[in-house]
Amino acid sequence: MAKIYQLDGSTLYLCEPCLNDLGPIPGKWEETPLETCSVCGDVDLQSREEIDRYHYESDQRMWEDHIGCESAIDERYMDWPNS
Ligand SMILES: [Zn+2]
Numbered sequence: 001m002a003k004i005y006q007l008d009g010s011t012l013y014l015c016e017p018c019l020n021d022l023g024p025i026p027g028k029w030e031e032t033p034l035e036t037c038s039v040c041g042d043v044d045l046q047s048r049e050e051i052d053r054y055h056y057e058s059d060q061r062m063w064e065d066h067i068g069c070e071s072a073i074d075e076r077y078m079d080w081p082n083s
Helices: 016-022 045-082
Strands: 004-007 013-015 029-031
Touching (some): 013 016
Antiparallel strands (some): 004 013
16 A cells, blocks of 8 residues: 555556656656556555545535434424414
């Protein structure tokens, strides 16, 4: 498991060890956590997990907001006949 880098302006992806083995390759290398190394097929599992966790947590938050909204409406309707 390693960080994956993309050569700016190309579709070449290299993990950190491959970049070190083949390099130094001139150019601007940007981290791209969702890509696969073009040489050895390595992926950045740790960053992927962090991104998955982020999506999971934002899904949870949206769901909780949704439930909060619905119960507020229910309470209003339940009070309505008495007021
Ligand atoms: Zn590699």
